[in-house]
Amino acid sequence: MSSTLPVLHVGFHKCGSTTLQAALFGRHPQIDYLGEPREEPRSTEAIRLVRDSCYVEERKRIRFDPERSRALWQEALSDVAPGLVPVFSKESLTQPEFYAAPDDPNLPERLRAVVGPARIVIVTRHQIRLIESLYLFHAKGVHVEPAQQWLDARQEEMHQYRFHTVAQSFVAAFGRDNVAIFPFEDMKTDAKSFARRICDFIGVDSQHGADLIAGERRNQRVSQRYLAYSKIRKAFGLYIPIGRMMPEAMRRSFNEFVAGGREARIELPATFVAKMEDYFRDDNRKLARDWGIPVEKYGYPV
Structure with missing residues (x-):
C-alpha cells in the first residue's frame, strides 16, 4: 500500500x-x-x-x-x-x-x-x-433549449x-x-x-x-460548424446523425468538415452576464x- x-x-x-x-x-x-x-x-x-x-x-x-x-x-x-x-x-x-x-x-x-x-x-x-461551455455541451444533445430558457432553469446552480x-x-x-x-x-x-x-x-x-x-x-469545445449542423438537424426532427446514412468515406469527410473550423461561440444574454459578474x-x-x-x-x- x-x-x-x-x-x-x-x-x-x-x-x-x-x-x-x-x-x-x-x-x-x-x-x-x-x-x-x-x-x-x-x-x-x-x-x-x-x-x-x-x-x-x-x-x-x-x-x-x-x-x-x-x-x-x-x-x-x-x-x-x-x-x-x-x-x-x-x-x-x-x-x-x-x-x-x-x-x-x-x-x-x-x-x-x-x-x-x-x-x-x-x-x-x-x-x-465556463457557463458558455456548459451550454454548448448541452447544445450537443437531442433537445436543445434556447440559452435564456436554459439559464433560467439553472439559476440556483x-x-x-x-x-x-x-x-x-x-x-x-x-x-x-x-x-x-x-x-x-x-x-x-x-x-x-x-x-x-x-x-x-x-x-x-x-x-x-x-x-x-x-x-x-x-x-x-464543438466547432461553429457542428453547432449550426446540430441546430438544423434538430429543427427538422432529425435526431439520428445524418452522417450515419452516408458511405463510410463520405461520412468520414463530412465529419471532419463539420468538426473543423473555429470553436463555437455563444452570446449569453447581457443582463445575465452582468448579474453573474456582480x-x-x-x-x-x-x-x-x-x-x-x-x-x-x-x-x-x-
Missing part, C-alpha cells in the same frame, strides 16, 4: 478534467489512477456512497454509511504499490446538486471521514466562459462557481496545505507549467508530467488575495 497521501481531483466540470484524467493522471508512471474513465470499482463505490448521501434533493439522498465507504476505500488503497500516488478524479464532487450552498461542508467533511488525510486538486475557470467559497470548505476538512487551486486558463496558455505545478503538489515527477500533457487537449466579483477577489490566482490576467469578474 502506498505511504503517500492519496489525491482527490474534485473538478469542476468544463475545466480540463478530461485532459488531466487521460493525459496526466492515467499515464504518469508514479500514479496509480483510480478515477474516470477506467474507474477502480471499490474506490468508485466508496466515493459514490459519500456523494449520494449529500444530494440536496431528499428523494435522491441515501444514508451516509462511513464504515462501509471507509472499508471500500481502504480495500482499493491496499492494492496500490509502494511509492505510487493514488489519484481519484471525479468532477461530480463539486456539482451543485450535492451542495445546499457553496459553503455547504457536508460533502468535504464526509469525504475526509472516509478517505482520511488527502490532497485536494481544484481547477477553476472564468465563470462566464450558478452559486457553485464561487470557487473560493467552495475551496474553503475543503480547506476546513483537509487543511490549507493539502488543498491547491489551479486555473484552467493556465492549462491553455502554458500546459507544461500547469502540469508541473500539479505534479509538484501531489508529489510525482513534474517534468514527466509536463511531457505527458504537452500538446494534449481532450474533449474540446455575483462572482467578491469571491474572485478573494481567490486572488488568498490563493494568488491571477484572476485579472484572465479576465475573471473582479
